[in-house]
Amino acid sequence: NAGVMQNPRHLVRRRGQEARLRCSPMKGHSHVYWYRQLPEEGLKFMVYLQKENIIDESGMPKERFSAEFPKEGPSILRIQQVVRGDSAAYFCASSPPQGSDTQYFGPGTRLTVL
Amino acid sequence: RKEVEQDPGPFNVPEGATVAFNCTYSNSASQSFFWYRQDCRKEPKLLMSVYSSGNEDGRFTAQLNRASQYISLLIRDSKLSDSATYLCAVSWVPPLVFGKGTRLSVIA
Numbered sequence: 001n002a003g004v005m006q007n008p009r010h011l012v013r014r015r016g017q018e019a020r021l022r023c024s025p026m027k028g029h030s031h032v033y034w035y036r037q038l039p040e041e042g043l044k045f046m047v048y049l050q051k052e053n054i055i056d057e058s059g060m061p062k063e064r065f066s067a068e069f070p071k072e073g074p075s076i077l078r079i080q081q082v083v084r085g086d087s088a089a090y091f092c093a094s095s096p097p098q099g100s101d102t103q104y105f106g107p108g109t110r111l112t113v114l
Numbered sequence: 115r116k117e118v119e120q121d122p123g124p125f126n127v128p129e130g131a132t133v134a135f136n137c138t139y140s141n142s143a144s145q146s147f148f149w150y151r152q153d154c155r156k157e158p159k160l161l162m163s164v165y166s167s168g169n170e171d172g173r174f175t176a177q178l179n180r181a182s183q184y185i186s187l188l189i190r191d192s193k194l195s196d197s198a199t200y201l202c203a204v205s206w207v208p209p210l211v212f213g214k215g216t217r218l219s220v221i222a
Contacts, residue, residue, distance in 0.1 A: 033209050042214035043158065043201070056209065091157055093210075101146035101205050105157040 002027065004094050004106035005074075012112045019079040019086070021109045025094030031055075032075045033093045033103060034067060043091065049075055082113045117141065118204050120213035128221055131192050135216045137202030138184045147178055147185045150201040152215065158201055161187075192220045 049069035093103035147164035199215040
């Protein structure tokens with residue numbers, strides 16, 4: 001009974017490169033959330049997706065960031081032209097179909113931008 | 115005013131002590147409340163949901179006070195392994211809004 005899976009666990013990019021983070025929700029879960037956690041900071045919501053739909057992207061920076069959750073395959077958080085300020089831990093969480101707000105987190109991807 | 119606020123701590127307590135954390139929230143329409151535990155450089159792990167009637171799980175007790183808009187977490191008989199950051203989370207609609215966390219250190 002696998003939990004939420006994220007890969008890679010660690011990602012190093014140089015400024016200007018693209019970062020692509022993947023998240024597979026728990027079995028039976030259809031809602032995916034992405035959060036960012038800067039060092040010594042709390043978790044900040046970025047985007048909420050269901051299969052093929054973005055439900056809420058109010059926490060996403062207006063430029064360079066995008067997310068998708070295709071019909072098949074994992075959810076992807078993409079950061080284009082990364083800058084040093086993008087260095088953070090990016091956590092994905094999933095929850096069951098409507099009726100529950102309980103979210104379970106994956107192990108996160110630690111992005112380091114050199 | 116921040117949506118969800120917690121005392122950052124750190125709370126340094128001896129083993130066996132009882133410690134309590136509070137978390138205040140600003141949106142009176144909030145419907146769901148949770149406590150998560152986060153160890154250093156790890157993901158948040160769900161500790162417990164918080165219900166209107168309060169709930170208990172072993173040494174942990176969570177309470178909700180809707181009138182004053184806060185939730186609390188009580189840890190009895192603290193263990194060294196309880197050392198972590200405790201995050202409260204609140205939602206009125208998804209997603210969750212997290213506090214910055216309260217750091218607990220249990221000392222031998």
